[in-house]
Amino acid sequence: xxxxxxxxxxxxxxxxxxxxxxxxxxxxxxxxxxxxxxxxxxxxxxxxxxxxxxxxxxxxxxxxxxxxxxxxxxxxxxxxxxxxxxxxxxxxxxxxxxxxxxxxxxxxxxxxxxxxxxxxxxxxxxxxxxxxxxxxxxxxxxxxxxxxxxxxxxxxxxxxxxxxxxxxxxxxxxxxxxxxxxxxxxxxxxxxxxxxxxxxxxxxxxxxxxxxxxxxxxxxxxxxxxxxxxxxxxxxxxxxxxxxxxxxxxxxxxxxxxxxxxxxxxxxxxxxxxxxxxxxxxxxxxxxxxxxxxxxxxxxxxxxxxxxxxxxxxxxxxxxxxxxxxxxxxxxxxxxxxxxxxxxxxxxxxxxxxxxxxxxxxxxxxxxxxxxxxxxxxxxxxxxxxxxxxxxxxxxxxxxxxxxxxxxxxxxxxxxxxxxxxxxxxxxxxxxxxxxxxxxxxxxxxxxxxxxxxxxxxxxxxxxxxxxxxxxxxxxxxxxxxxxxxxxxxxxxxxxxxxxxxxxxxxxxxxxxxxxxxxxxxxxxxxxxxxxxxxxxxxxxxxxxxxxxxxxxxxxxxxxxxxxxxxxxxxxxxxxxxxxxxxxxxxxxxxx
Amino acid sequence: xxxxxxxxxxxxxxxxxxxxxxxxxxxxxxxxxxxxxxxxxxxxxxxxxxxxxxxxxxxxxxxxxxxxxxxxxxxxxxxxxxxxxxxxxxxxxxxxxxxxxxxxxxxxxxxxxxxxxxxxxxxxxxxxxxxxxxxxxxxxxxxxxxxxxxxxxxxxxxxxxxxxxxxxxxxxxxxxxxxxxxxxxxxxxxxxxxxxxxxxxxxxxxxxxxxxxxxxxxxxxxxxxxxxxxxxxxxxxxxxxxxxxxxxxxxxxxxxxxxxxxxxxxxxxxxxxxxxxxxxxxxxxxxxxxxxxxxxxxxxxxxxxxxxxxxxxxxxxx
Numbered sequence: 001x002x003x004x005x006x007x008x009x010x011x012x013x014x015x016x017x018x019x020x021x022x023x024x025x026x027x028x029x030x031x032x033x034x035x036x037x038x039x040x041x042x043x044x045x046x047x048x049x050x051x052x053x054x055x056x057x058x059x060x061x062x063x064x065x066x067x068x069x070x071x072x073x074x075x076x077x078x079x080x081x082x083x084x085x086x087x088x089x090x091x092x093x094x095x096x097x098x099x100x101x102x103x104x105x106x107x108x109x110x111x112x113x114x115x116x117x118x119x120x121x122x123x124x125x126x127x128x129x130x131x132x133x134x135x136x137x138x139x140x141x142x143x144x145x146x147x148x149x150x151x152x153x154x155x156x157x158x159x160x161x162x163x164x165x166x167x168x169x170x171x172x173x174x175x176x177x178x179x180x181x182x183x184x185x186x187x188x189x190x191x192x193x194x195x196x197x198x199x200x201x202x203x204x205x206x207x208x209x210x211x212x213x214x215x216x217x218x219x220x221x222x223x224x225x226x227x228x229x230x231x232x233x234x235x236x237x238x239x240x241x242x243x244x245x246x247x248x249x250x251x252x253x254x255x256x257x258x259x260x261x262x263x264x265x266x267x268x269x270x271x272x273x274x275x276x277x278x279x280x281x282x283x284x285x286x287x288x289x290x291x292x293x294x295x296x297x298x299x300x301x302x303x304x305x306x307x308x309x310x311x312x313x314x315x316x317x318x319x320x321x322x323x324x325x326x327x328x329x330x331x332x333x334x335x336x337x338x339x340x341x342x343x344x345x346x347x348x349x350x351x352x353x354x355x356x357x358x359x360x361x362x363x364x365x366x367x368x369x370x371x372x373x374x375x376x377x378x379x380x381x382x383x384x385x386x387x388x389x390x391x392x393x394x395x396x397x398x399x400x401x402x403x404x405x406x407x408x409x410x411x412x413x414x415x416x417x418x419x420x421x422x423x424x425x426x427x428x429x430x431x432x433x434x435x436x437x438x439x440x441x442x443x444x445x446x447x448x449x450x451x452x453x454x455x456x457x458x459x460x461x462x463x464x465x466x467x468x469x470x471x472x473x474x475x476x477x478x479x480x481x482x483x484x485x486x487x488x489x490x491x492x493x494x495x496x497x498x499x500x501x502x503x504x505x506x507x508x509x510x511x512x513x514x515x516x517x518x519x520x521x522x523x524x525x526x527x528x529x530x531x532x533x534x535x536x537x538x539x540x541x542x543x544x545x546x547x548x549x550x551x552x553x554x555x556x557x558x559x560x561x562x563x564x565x566x567x568x569x570x571x572x573x574x575x576x577x578x579x580x581x582x583x584x585x586x587x588x589x590x591x592x
Numbered sequence: 593x594x595x596x597x598x599x600x601x602x603x604x605x606x607x608x609x610x611x612x613x614x615x616x617x618x619x620x621x622x623x624x625x626x627x628x629x630x631x632x633x634x635x636x637x638x639x640x641x642x643x644x645x646x647x648x649x650x651x652x653x654x655x656x657x658x659x660x661x662x663x664x665x666x667x668x669x670x671x672x673x674x675x676x677x678x679x680x681x682x683x684x685x686x687x688x689x690x691x692x693x694x695x696x697x698x699x700x701x702x703x704x705x706x707x708x709x710x711x712x713x714x715x716x717x718x719x720x721x722x723x724x725x726x727x728x729x730x731x732x733x734x735x736x737x738x739x740x741x742x743x744x745x746x747x748x749x750x751x752x753x754x755x756x757x758x759x760x761x762x763x764x765x766x767x768x769x770x771x772x773x774x775x776x777x778x779x780x781x782x783x784x785x786x787x788x789x790x791x792x793x794x795x796x797x798x799x800x801x802x803x804x805x806x807x808x809x810x811x812x813x814x815x816x817x818x819x820x821x822x823x824x825x826x827x828x829x830x831x832x833x834x835x836x837x838x839x840x841x842x843x844x845x846x847x848x849x850x851x852x853x854x855x856x857x858x859x860x861x862x863x864x865x866x867x868x869x870x871x872x873x874x875x876x877x878x879x880x881x882x883x884x885x886x887x888x889x890x891x892x893x894x895x896x897x898x899x900x901x902x903x904x905x906x907x908x909x910x
Binding site: 056103106107110111113114115117118119121122125126128129237238241244245248249280281282283284285286288289290291292293296297300301 | 626630632688691692707709710711713714715716717718719720721722723724725729835839843846847850854879881882883884885888889891892895896
């Protein structure tokens with residue numbers, strides 16, 4: 001339903017575009033109208049992978065070219081109709097996407113971008129070598145509709161418009177589903193996404209397959225429109241650059257980006273080419289290039305985001321923001337809460353059992369022979385000086401790192417070697433020392449990303465997210481964009497995101513860092529409440545003060561090894577702990 | 593194995609090393625820019641094209657041909673094109689690239705990498721097509737009498753096997769290696785080189801140490817442009833060129849830089865060398881059309897087997 005509603009504006013724009021197309025009789029301008037749609041579609045195909053996952057591809061010409069050659073060869077050798085060949089090309093593109101993605105997703109960042117460059121260029125030479133330097137589609141005057149060889153070029157524009165609308169609808173559907181959420185999470189921080197229960201490789205493969213399929217279909221249609229296919233016109237570097245340019249110019253990660261990009265750039269370049277191309281060859285490229293440079297310097301994220309951010313800044317400033325303090329219930333019972341809490345965990349069963357866990361990086365023994373248990377319902381505080389191995393321990397517990405030795409038994413099952421998203425499904429949630437919000441998404445949507453690991457449907461995900469937002473006390477700001485939050489609110493939001501997946505064990509990495517005294521108390525209150533509600537918690541903290549009244553038990557690490565393990569009162573008096581924290585001379589003070 | 597086969601292999605090997613040395617220098621220019629400021633510069637191939645035309649016009653019109661003759665003249669022109677392109681790169685960075693890099697972009701998604709990419713794509717478009725307007729579409733070349741003569745190395749093993757080394761390619765390779773060594777000395781020995789390395793290693797800490805990192809970036813961009821331009825000039829003594837030639841080479845450059853390990857300058861040289869060798873050796877077993885496809889296949893293989901490249905370090909952080 002929402003997807004349908006979100007299509008209203010695109011449909012309106014499409015209707016206007018169709019009207020314009022119907023009155024244009026000049027076949028050259030009509031071709032231009034078609035090409036705008038083709039490149040917009042291509043940009044959207046590219047956007048599905050690169051816009052949403054942030055993995056920039058320089059190689060989409062590979063899918064485009066394969067699509068184009070699928071149609072050309074299918075028509076030449078098997079006399080098939082484009083109505084069949086375009087879907088077939090989509091299939092070819094999708095399979096190619098999987099084949100390319102499987103090995104290439106092992107690479108990150110620049111390496112991924114550059115590796116993608118190699119595929120279309122290798123294909124270009126292969127197709128030249130195969131002798132397909134120039135394929136001309138056979139003319140079928142007798143059956144123009146069967147072979148999509150319309151005498152009236154307006155039909156091409158209409159077919160392209162339908163295709164583009166279908167792609168817009170697909171993009172919208174992706175954007176609004178767990179698919180799009182997963183991709184955005186990957187873009188923001190792949191590690192955090194894994195920790196939130198997202199099977200990143202799986203989603204990336206789906207994304208490149210869909211992206212390849214769309215691009216393949218667009219390439220196929222392009223061949224049908226132009227009737228001639230050459231390796232450099234479909235596999236060339238400029239083809240990949242075109243997709244990237246229209247998308248980035250307009251704005252990545254949005255439907256509108258490619259549409260704006262294509263609608264502006266393609267006519268400009270074509271008109272320049274037509275008007276001045278004969279007298280000054282290359283003037284088209286020069287003006288085009290200058291336009292790109294100018295826009296990028298003025299709006300480095302693309303036209304759409306620039307305009308949207310500007311409108312947003314002008315807009316909500318006038319609207320009254322709802323008053324925030326609606327959390328009276330949380331603020332009140334801050335200190336005495338622990339005292340009230342029954343020590344239920346003493347009778348509970350062991351939820352997480354860590355035995356002789358070790359890992360070293362080169363010569364550094366980051367974690368050595370660490371053994372401890374976490375009982376159901378308890379709050380375990382993990383403290384230790386800088387470099388004691390606290391975060392490394394968490395990374396071992398939630399699967400980012402694989403230990404050299406030892407066991408991690410979660411609910412009796414050995415989880416060593418499982419990927420983070422598997423551990424998250426099993427019920428281990430975590431937050432990060434460095435916050436990773438999705439700045440342009442609302443608080444609610446940020447939290448929703450974490451809910452998909454449990455939710456079967458969109459509806460359930462939304463409910464889980466709302467529930468989690470409520471539990472961390474952010475309901476009042478749930479619709480705010482994350483970029484507008486305070487540090488405290490961001491910390492709570494991260495907590496909510498971990499909570500939305502209904503974890504049984506929550507690993508909190510320095511959740512109180514960077515907070516003022518009053519703010520820390522509020523977050524502590526939330527953590528306490530979660531514990532009362534039955535979530536088992538392990539929390540890393542630097543300072544002991546805020547922890548003493550929060551935790552049931554302390555685990556003190558120093559140089560990767562367990563220094564002390566016990567109840568707060570005992571641990572804070574432990575001379576070894578005092579020495580590690582304050583130095584030898586303080587041990588005497590403590591004794592006295 | 594007949595002696596003919598052995599000779600072919602040795603000949604291809606020699607050709608590969610010669611081509612590889614120049615490719616290596618070309619890659620070093622790009623590697624320097626990428627290594628210091630992590631900018632993917634798509635216009636690097638077009639900077640090289642400008643280097644080719646700069647050498648071409650310097651040679652023909654600045655009295656160099658008259659003053660130094662046809663043998664030495666081209667190399668003088670090529671070396672002079674270096675400083676010219678240094679200034680060009682320096683100003684391109686100051687006017688354009690600096691606006692989409694560094695602190696200004698830190699808050700954007702992906703730290704503004706998309707902006708850098710598309711900006712350099714725009715610059716590439718302007719240069720290619722501007723080149724077409726200014727220089728015309730006719731193939732140009734820097735002629736030297738050396739390109740039609742060869743040294744004979746050998747004969748070995750009796751009189752059967754000997755290798756012919758094209759003189760101008762041989763000199764191009766030697767000049768490339770000398771330029772590479774000079775650049776290495778500049779980076780490791782001078783104060784400016786230290787500033788560059790510091791800016792590359794940790795820009796923030798470098799600022800605290802009083803290094804003007806903006807200036808370091810400009811210098812690195814200029815140097816990278818100049819080095820690639822010199823490599824371009826050397827290529828131009830052997831192959832004809834046109835305003836769109838940058839497109840062909842930018843791929844080779846990126847393949848070389850990635851092979852060597854993004855960020856490693858020595859690596860970039862060996863990466864370029866590998867590309868040259870693969871390209872020339874593949875002619876022994878593959879049809880010429882697949883020569884370039886072979887480059888990409890090797891490129892992909894190495895990326896998959898050793899993504900950090902020959903000289904790069906594997907760095908991963910959570």
